[in-house]
Amino acid sequence: MKRGFLELVITYIQILTLFFTSFFVVAALTPWMRKIAIKTNFVDHPTAAHKSHVGAMPYLGGVAIIIGILGVTYGAILSQENMRDSLWIATSLFGPALILGIVGLIDDRKALPPLPRFIAQTAAGIFTATLIIATDTVGNPAGNSALDAAITIVWIVGISNSINFFDNLDGGAAGAVAATSLGLFLITQSNGQYLISASAITIFAAMLGFLIWNKSPAKIYMGDAGALFLGTVIAVLTIRLNPEVESKTLSFAVPLLLLAVPILDTSVAVVSRIRRKRSIFQGGHDHLSHRLMRQGFSKRQSAYALWSLAGIFAGIATTIATSETDSIFLVSLSAVFWITLFVTFLKSEDE
Secondary structure, three states: OOOOHHHHHHHHHHHHHHHHHHHHHHHHHHHHHHHHHHHOOOEEOOOOOOOOOOOOEEOOHHHHHHHHHHHHHHHHHHOOHHHOOHHHHHHHHHHHHHHHHHHHHHHHHHOOOHHHHHHHHHHHHHHHHHHHHHOOOOOOOOOOHHHHHHHHHHHHHHHHHHHHHHOOOOOHHHHHHHHHHHHHHHHHHHHOOHHHHHHHHHHHHHHHHHHHHHOOOOOOOOHHHHHHHHHHHHHHHHHHOOOOOOOHHHHHHHHHHHOHHHHHHHHHHHHHHHHOOOOOOOOOOOOHHHHHHHOOOOHHHHHHHHHHHHHHHHHHHHHHHHOOOOOHHHHHHHHHHHHHHHHHHHHOOOO
């Protein structure tokens, strides 16, 4: 049923309110978090071999992101009587992400080993899988509860790690998440998944606000706190996404395309480390950004290149999900493009 004109106007006013509130809250809060980080020495020292910055860089950008997104989301829900029922849905989405954000914050401060992070990510995946299967809110069910649970757990662990790994360049992760969340917003806004679209536009605006301070040359980092929080939220939103396309192939392709660049970055780094017989959890200069910079790109140019790729893949995902025609050829073309990028980056100079 088509919505009336007045309802559309109200909807767009609500979207713009979410967008501008999230943008300004994060943009205003980030420099305050920077001051706190400097005052408390909550900074990233370039002591490890994989660090590329020269001086100490303030953390706590992730705290600004988390406070901004959660504050705007819960403020919007609690300000409207007819939205109170959405409180539990929001908590089921952001609760696991907040826990992982706290784990990431501890990691930023004390440099935790990989195992505690992996356990926390797996626990978040199990909780989410149990919840969405019990409430029948898997966006694209495989038709088997055990398989749906396995896919959900692997997806949440994988994507939260991918966003975390991708946060190796000024503005890299924030720009990629912005592209993904914008694509997610356009898809869900067109097919009526308004709770997901509201979350997506809030995240998109938060990333733009944060990029004011995080773009090259960065003045603050989001750290593991922000990366794990965002990775978990994006993973859960895409699991709950129902692209409403004709085939399972297209339906599964949409979330993969929305996150194609962080997945590409992780795939190249992991395969490179396995090939060189190094631990996949050991940091290094083998990510896409490092490879681009070894080819002569500046930090800013590398960020622009990766943002552009993320935008292209998100645009393809949006086209597939909103098109009324069979897009299997577009998926095939995208797969060839992704594989070509994978091989090209993998063949480029290692660290």
